[in-house]
Amino acid sequence: MNQNFTSPIIPHPSLSRELQSESGNPVLVHSLHEAKSSVLSLAATDEYIFSGNQNEEISVWNKTTFQLKCTLRGHTGSVLDLEYAPDKNWLFSSSGDSTIRVWSTETLEPLYLIDPYLETGAGDLFSLTWSSTLQTIYVGCQNTSLQWFSFKGAPPPTLSSNPTCSTPSSSPPTISPSVSRKAHKFFDSYPQYERRAADIHANNGVQSGSRTPRIPGRGSPDSTGSVIPHPKEFVAIPPENVIDSAHYGYIYCMTYLREGDKTGVQIATGSGDETVKVWSCKPDNLVPELVHEFSFSHGAVLALVAKGDTIYAGCQDGYVKVLDLETKTLVRTIIVQEGVDILAMSRLGSDLYTCSANGWIKRWSSAFDCTASWKAHDGISLSSLVTKRSSGEFCLVTGGNDDHINVWDVKPPKVRVRPTEDEEENKCAHSCIGTGTFHDTMIYALSKFITIPSISSDPAHREDCRQSAIWLRKCLGQLGAHTHLLPTGEGNNPIVLATFKGSINEKPKRRILFYGHYDVISAPFTPSNNANQNTSPASPTAPFDMPTTSAATPALSTSSGGWTSDAFTLTGRNGYLYGRGATDNKGPIIAVACAAADLLSRRALEVDLVFLVEGEEEFGSTGFEDSVEKHKDLIGDIDAILVSNSTWIGDDRPCITYGLRGVIRCGLQIVGPHPDLHSGVEGGAVAEPMMDMVKLLATLTEGDRTVRIPGFYDAVRPQTDKEKESYKLLSEVTQRPASLLSSRWREPSLTVHNVEISGPKNATVIPACVKAQISIRIVPDQDLDTIVKALQEYLQSSFDSQDSPNSLKFQVEHTADWWLGDLEDHWFKSLESAVQEEWGVAPLQIREGGSIPSVPYLEKVFKCHALHLPMGQSSDQAHLPDERISLVNLQKGKAVVERFLVKVAQEV
Known part of the structure; x- marks a missing residue:
């Protein structure tokens, strides 16, 4: 097949708009230099910035002067995490030496040394989180255990009156004679021939290079001859404070979520097993109870940050998963940079900062747009935090493996004006109306989708079809769906399976299957007579202006039989979006997906919406039925089937299709x-x-x-009186003979x-x-x-x-086979009601003369009814040059789907 265009590069899958500029990037305020050491962890108080490094030390930096105050020594392994407890003025540090140390942030002296259960058997202690309510520190371990230690009833440390730092000039801390600690089975053991149990008074002559004996109140010399003061108290996590195999991988990260009077507190843990788990810890029982588990397929979870009921999980392959605690759903995925690990994240207001293994930091808005992007380190960005400077201004502190801690001037995002009570009531009353944010996302996504020439009938475009499926899977995944690609046999295009999961609660959920196709027919480019008109096409990657003419604006003349603009570049003209697939069927696919995403973001999706999008519909749906049969269990039970793959009978009146030949x-x-x-x-x-x-x-x-x-x-169904009345009404609306409509649809x-x-x-x-x-x-x-x-x-x-x-x-x-829907069915009634509420007029009930093979097949397989919502107008030129869809129809089509999904959820 002759195509007069060059196959374009597959567009980047990210749906986040690139809104950053050089002037919008944060300014570097100051740079702190660590001596040949990677900065693995950061914490801050009003006075200090603490940095834990690979050299087993914690550097203390003055926030005002940015000078090194002193260095805290004691760990014999890399300092992997730092956690500040403001209510206690304590700093917790965890290390590769399998210990947790507690420091005073006022005197800078060591207070406690906490041994995990199994001691070195716990491995590296990757993550910490402190609960002031429970007075408990939670620890995520390399051996996959989750451990905790409560300071309620723990022996209080004896503090010295003067600040102490572990530097050559520091003096040993005051020794408390009443200190007790757990005996170490190796360091506190007697010679074997004495056959005595280990105790803290034993001295077996520790050799150089062994783990330092923990003798409370005494100091140990370091390699420079300086005395490293020992903690005041030595304590251990008891075996009952351990959940073994809390994950099936290392617990890399942890974050505090929220607390309530009766429910206690919640924490979240992220692991190498590609999951985030939410745990509830009650005041009367500190044992974490698993509340929910979020599972992904994007590598280990390396960073967690939370705000309110939202968790952001940074993954190994460059994805950020946005999770909602209230509905227990995945609401969005941000593609930061594919294949580049996200190692740290911080939040300031509604802005999210991501730190990646390539040294880059990116800032993401509440609408998930990238508003800043800059090279922060000459190496790997390993750690970050947001804190206030002495001036009251915010700063982002980042640490890397380039021996530097960089301080960036950042500003909180502008707070949106709170809606009035009337606006809030109106929003509640019309909770299905889409937001401008998702309108922009919808157009941006469609502009990328259109660029892929997924022509299923042309073998030369077989790879374009496959790439279209891959792109669509990533697109739906970013909007909040759990996605798969289903094979359809050698040489056939895959099916995209994506499930938007509704809120998890005690209420039973209905499951609706949306069927569509990402393949298109060919589009030979022959410029029309109007190619040189001054129509001012809009940029395909920018939001389009709303139409200034009515939805019935006639199409531009294509008397030469060609396209006015490139068929595989979405172009906006006079309120319409032109491009192959705009109405058949890429536009409706993106509109329905954005409807589900919008509901997810508002915690209003109470059904499961399952996308089944094939790539062979325009070429016979080869392999579709076999693949659906094979993967029926993965698709799951279905209660109804929604299709949007046709157009209205005219340009001015919305329709519902209830029959296909x-x-x-x-x-x-x-x-x-x-x-x-x-x-x-x-x-x-x-x-x-x-x-x-x-x-x-x-x-x-x-x-x-x-x-x-x-x-x-012989078997043709006779026309009923009700149908005759319907055709009479349609004849008046369309100004076409009723007999013509009947011959096209039902004969x-x-x-x-x-x-x-x-x-x-x-x-x-x-x-x-x-x-x-x-x-x-x-x-x-x-x-x-x-x-x-x-x-x-x-x-x-x-x-x-x-x-x-x-x-x-x-x-x-x-x-x-033919298909005929049931107009008296409650599904159709709900859809009709949604259309009428959105458009302000009852939809026309129409049939189509064409065929969609998969609709009657899916009805038989899943034993449920199908219903058809056309979004396009009759003049949309599907399969013809200058195919298009109205911006109004696309936006209202999305809103109709939202209303419909809310209605059917309420009927359960």
Whole structure:
């Protein structure tokens, strides 16, 4: 197939708009230098910035002067996490040496040393979080355990009156004679021959390089000869304060979520097992109870940050998962940079800062747009925090493996004006109306989707179709769906399966399947006579202006039969979006997806919406049925099927489609016993296959287009009085005869599509082989198999009556059954109501003369009803040059779906 364009590069899958600019990036305020050490963790008080490094130390920086105050020593492994407890003025540090140390943020002296259960068997202690309500520190361990230690009833440390720092000039802390600690089975053991149990008074002569004996109140010299003061108290996590195998991977990160008077507190943990778990810890029972588990397929969860009921999970492959605690749903995915680990995250107001393994930091708005992006470190960005400077201004502090801690000037985002009570009530009353944010996302996503020439009928575009499926899967995933690609057999395009999961609660949820297709037909580009008009096309990647004309604005003239603009660049003109697939079927797919995402963001999605989007609909849906059968369990139970793959009967009145004709597409071939012959030599002497084909095709219909196949009309459902009234109304609306509408929608038909011949196709050749393609459109209650059999028998009988020496071959190339919806069904009633509320007028009930093979098939497989919501107008030029969809129709189509999903959820 000849295509006059070059296949474009597959667009970047991110739906986040790039709104950053050089002037909008944060300014570097100051840079702090660590001596040849990666900065793994950060914490801050009003006075200090604390940085934990790979050199086993914690540096203390003055927030005002940015000078190094001192260095806290004691760990014998990398300092992996720091947690500040403002209510206690304590700093917790966890390390690769399998200990947690507690420091005073006022005197900077060590207070406690906490051994995890199993001590070194717990491995690296990656993460910490403090609960002031429970006075408890929670620890995430390398051995996959979740441990905690409560300071209620713990021995209080004896504080010295003067600040102490572990530097060469520091003096040893005051020794408390009443200190007690747990005996270490190795360091506090007696010689084996003494057969005595270990106790804290034992001295077995520890060798150099071994773990330092923990003797309270004494100092140990470091490599420089400085005395490192020991903690005042040594405590251990008891075995009952441990959840073994809390995850099936290292617990890399942890964050405090929220607390309540009766429910206690909640924490979240992220792990290498690609999950985030939410735990509830009650005051009367500190044992964390698993509340919910979020599972992903985007690598280990390396960073967590929370705000209110929202959790942000940074993953190993460059994705951020946005999770809602109240509904227990995934509401959005942000693609930061694919394949580049997200190692740290911080929040300031509604802004999210992500730190990646390539040294870059990006800022994301509440609308998930990228508003800043800059290279923060010459290496890996490992840690971050947002804190206030002494001036009251906010700063973002980041640490990297380039030996630097960088301080960036950042500002909180502008607070949106709180809506008035009337506006709030109006919002509640019309909770299905979409937001401008998702309108922008919808157009931005569609502009990318259109650029992929996913032409299923052309083998040259097979890879474009596959890339279209991959892109769509990532698109739906970012909008909050759980996604899969389903194979349909070798050489066929995959199916995109995506599920938007509704709120998890005690109420049963309905599951609705949305069927669509991402493939399109070809679009040869031949500029039209209007190609040079001053129509000012909008940028395909920028939000489009709303139309200034009515939805019925006629299409631009395409008298030359070509496109006014590039078919695979979404172009906005006069309130319409032009591009192949805009109305059939990429526009409706994106609109329905954004409707689900909008409801998710408002915690209003109370149903599961399952997307099943194929890539072969325009080419026979090859492999679709087999794949659905194979993966039926993965798709799950379905209560109703929603389709949006057609147009209105006109341009001004919304419609609901309740019927489709079926189709039987056949190939005929008549072959003679001779090769191609010269008509001047053999004309009149042989039975010509072309003459046989012409006679055979002529026997199929009468002069009034009545099909002559015996019994063809026997099963056709008679027209009811209600239908007659409906056609009369539609005739008045469309200014078309009711009989014409009836013949197009509810009466069967036969069409001859083409005739092809062998040979050089000139006027002197008698072709040896002639092929023809015919199709039959069937209606209720015609049986597909019965009609196929009757057609074959009739063709063979007609051909035999010609007594020709040539031979006839008959092949069924494609079939699809008819479909008729139930207008009295509550699903249709809900959809009608949603359309009327959004458009302010009752929708017209129409049928379609075309066929969608998968609709009746899906009804049979899932044993439920289907309903069809057309979004486009009759003038949208589907399958023709200058295909388009109205901005108004796209936006209102999205809003109708939102209303519909809310309505059917309330009917449970």
